[in-house]
Amino acid sequence: MQPKTRKRVWLIGVPLVVVAGTAGFIWGGVYNVAADDMHTKPVHFLLETARERSIVSRAGRLDVPSGLDDRTRIVQGAGNYAAMCAGCHLAPSMAETDLSQGLYPTPPDLSKHKVDVAKAFWVI
Template identity: 40%
Template structure:
């Protein structure tokens, strides 16, 4: 009986907090350490669980990397940055802050990156690109992202210049 009273009291308190509006959901307000840990841990384990049966193709193909660069430049660089790009307007307003893929790509397998790009991640701003991109295009993006940790700012800039003025961040 005591456990039931405690559970009901906790539920009522939780609902009162939710409906009161005192919980600040503003993206300009950082998460508490506990919230950050819960979201990060749940996300990491969910991605690994859901990607475990995905069979990744070889992502070392230069054609895939180049195709992936074009998609990355169009859709990803504003949030996830690139070698030589330290910040962006959109990134400054996102909570949680998106990972810098030049660093984070080392931690994820190609299958895990594929799953994230295809399915997105709830409550992070990461869209599910599978709604608009074929699996082949997503694997191209994965191929490029896996190259980011090995890429210098000069190498990235050379790719931007080679892609033409519509991809140049300096304009």
């Protein structure tokens, strides 16, 4: 094979094989996305990095309201937190729930897990 032809085979053939292989992998339903089947390390890394980078880039553009650590506001929001969030994220001295234990990824226990204010505000 001529060097020019060999170069063409590499430049066109390899990307074609990679694209066709990836498409076959996805279309064939090879990867199990069920929440009761742990992700492989590379997929976990990919998803976690995509999630973290997505949050960081958007949270950085937010104007976070001031006074979020004001005690009165925290007490006002406590009822909403108990109704909408505690089932997954727990609260101080609250026992684990089916949701806090059974989800994948596991919801962080927000009574113990410190979160950056801007990131948390964007996520919520």
